[in-house]
Amino acid sequence: MEIQEMKTVIFFIVMTSAATEDVKKNLTCTDGGSITLPDPVVESGFLLHGVLNIAMVNKRESQILEERFRYRLHWDSNTGLFTFTRLQTGDSGIYTIDSKRRGDSTSYRLTVYEAAPRPGVNRSRVSADSCTLVCFVEKAHETTLYWIKGEEILNQTSTGPSLPLTVDKQDFSSSYRCVAANPAADEKTLPVNAKTFCSEENNTDKPSENNRQFGTLLIAIVVILIVIAIIIIIGIYFERQKRKRDRRSQDSVAGKREVVYTDSIADERNGQGRKLTTVYDKLEVH
Numbered sequence: 029m030e031i032q033e034m035k036t037v038i039f040f041i042v043m044t045s046a047a048t049e050d051v052k053k054n055l056t057c058t059d060g061g062s063i064t065l066p067d068p069v070v071e072s073g074f075l076l077h078g079v080l081n082i083a084m085v086n087k088r089e090s091q092i093l094e095e096r097f098r099y100r101l102h103w104d105s106n107t108g109l110f111t112f113t114r115l116q117t118g119d120s121g122i123y124t125i126d127s128k129r130r131g132d133s134t135s136y137r138l139t140v141y142e143a144a145p146r147p148g149v150n151r152s153r154v155s156a157d158s159c160t161l162v163c164f165v166e167k168a169h170e171t172t173l174y175w176i177k178g179e180e181i182l183n184q185t186s187t188g189p190s191l192p193l194t195v196d197k198q199d200f201s202s203s204y205r206c207v208a209a210n211p212a213a214d215e216k217t218l219p220v221n222a223k224t225f226c227s228e229e230n231n232t233d234k235p236s237e238n239n240r241q242f243g244t245l246l247i248a249i250v251v252i253l254i255v256i257a258i259i260i261i262i263g264i265y266f267e268r269q270k271r272k273r274d275r276r277s278q279d280s281v282a283g284k285r286e287v288v289y290t291d292s293i294a295d296e297r298n299g300q301g302r303k304l305t306t307v308y309d310k311l312e313v314h
Contacts, residue, residue: 051122055138056212057115065125067134068108073127075101075110083110115140139211141170146216147208151225157197159226163206163218164190174207195222 057063069075075083082094083101090103102111112119120140126133145165153160163173168189175182175193185191195204204220 051135051137053136055136057112057138057140058144058210058212058214059115059117059140059142061115061140061212061214062111062113063115063138064109064111065123065136066109067125067127069103069110069125069127070108071128073125076124076126077121112138117142141210141212141214144208144210144214144216145171147173147206147218149206149218149220149225152192154226159195159197159200159222160192161195161204161206161220161222161225162190162192163208165208170210172209174205174209176205176207177202195226197226200226 053066055063055065065075069085071088072086073084074081077094080094082097083090083092083103085091085103085108088105090105092098092101094101097112100112100114102113103109104111110125117140120138122135122137124133124135145167147163147165150162150164151159152162163175165171165173166189170186172184172186173191174184175191177199182193183191191206193204195202200223202222204222206218206220207215209215
């Protein structure tokens, strides 16, 4: 009964204060990451997501009320802090901590971003004095690209999937990095050796993704044709073996010979009992 009364009280507090709710701080995190809300609930209180009560603390014991947070929301009895683990982009929203000990509530706006994509680098142009490199990502949503030389940020963009950089010949030996970052400060970095990318020995640009796909398709077609040719050769071989077996079977039947015997016939002419010679003939199958 006591728990039900506490739920009723918190619902009343939320409904009456929603219009004047003030977000204290914006929090950001990356998909799959963890974050701890700064305000504690030590003795008793609540944690809400929007207007939904997802956890409560009563007499230093916590209870997770929302099923989807059951194994991802933890309360530390020593510090009184709530920690989210394995965050998902759908967990974004406003979280309110209501501590009965302090008698006030604090709200935070949490935004969970997708992990920063891994960048790539292509060379777009080479001349005698310079080389143009392009840092790119396949998915540029909420992603910022940087070109960094040593510890200095040369340029950046958050509006497109690629960012070019022109490197002068005298700077080919410098250290460069292509960086992709999301608003939650999650970064993916690709070191770039400008001398290797822009060397005169490499006169052709690195193959594009379409060229790589075409090469893979071509290899697959060649393999399929080879397999088909092997199947045809095996089929021809077994067909010839079958014909040879049939031919040997016919020759075996033809080689069988049948012998016909005739009875002796006595010639009764003139009362002479002359015995006729028996003739044997060999009959062959044609």
